[in-house]
Amino acid sequence: MTERLLGDVWTHRLLLIALLGVIVFIQLLPLKTHDLDLPEPDILLGVLAAWMLRRPNYVPVGLLVFVGLLTDFLFLRAPGAWTMLMVIAFEIIRARGRRDGNMTFITEISIVAIVFAGLFSANALLLLVFGVSQPPFGSTVLHYAFTVAVYPLVAMVTVFVFHVRRPNPAELVGIRGRV
């Protein structure tokens, strides 16, 4: 029982890493042929949040730090700052998800919206305090709004394509027994 559960966890972790890898890869492709200046949504954040709220043990802190640092370096962000705030934000989401095992979808979206708002504004504030140049305020707000707007879609894909659902009570007993 325990081995089966453990194996399942690691399969899903690898699946998540592969999924994130594909997203980063697509973002790196030189496809910017459009003349639109609208920022695109941060799908990476949405995927991490959707998985975190359903199966927190599939998203360990190490994975967050790895993904955060890698994208910090690849996407020309100030290295470390965004990763640090992201880890804090996802610890909040993790704690919230633990406390409220069967939340409604509306609650879930509002949690994500609030935590991401905190994440984006904390990042803007940190960069401001340390005098790092950052994108105009309006673009950041749009970026945030798009990220939250695509979240329901991302969550649906997580549930119906990747079959990542909240554990049912029987499984919970198993997980608790393991810890």
Added chain:
Amino acid sequence: MARFQPDEDTPVPMLRRILLGGTLVLLFLLFLIWRIDNPRVERMRNAVVDAIVPNMEWALVPVTRAQRMLSDFESYARVYDQNQELRRELQQMQAWREAALQLEQENARLLDLNNVRLDPKLTFVTGVVTADNGTTFRRSVVLNIGSRDSIRDGWAAVDGLGLVGRIAGVSDETSRVLLLTDPASLVPVTIQPSRETALLSGDGSFAPFLEFVDDPEQVRPGDRVVTSGDARVFPDGLLVGRVALDPEGRFRVRLAADFERLEFLRVLRAVPAPAIGDAEPLIDPNPVPPDDLQADASSND
């Protein structure tokens, strides 16, 4: 009872909390180090890009090609309009061709007259764009040439039409081109024919701003914008684009380079002209005594 409560006092969550705190502190330290000793961490960033991007090349080629084919296919929808447009342009081009031929003859004649040799330093290395930066707000691309091809920071990158950006970050096999449209890009330019100088400042859109124009009265939409060679950022005279007015009445530059299709970029090996330092060599280090001067003057008479 039925709810799952993580036990706060067991050693495992305690250990986890310490590890988490340590990780956060380390991440913050990394940010601080980046802020203080930027070049070292940026070199680390280049190493990461160098390790990852060349491995993506195999996958990038078919995807990029398919995407280009798709956008070409979309243009079939407007084939009639395009045909008309092309005819019109062809007529204009014929006029230009005549002008170019005349100029070429004139140029050849003048070169012959002057016995001019082009500066051998004005050679270039051509690279292929392998990756975008992937972020929303920055504008840069990664080329498949690096310090192995003797690329250095600060060199200008052009696509056959006009200036694209400058090299900012070189690693062994890749280098990053900071595009003119990046918010961090600032390039001193000259506006022809009025010789007004200005600063071309990117803002993330496809048409960067012209800032600090001395006398805006002298500048008209349609004027040519070339690099000025001031501040020794770029060699002077590279074509950047044409002046345009945006709806709010500010000057922007419509770039000559085709930013929607950056595929091959030339990195100019050009070294900006050395700055003229102090005037010492212009004055005779061994001044002639005044009486000798008078003697000279009298002998000249």
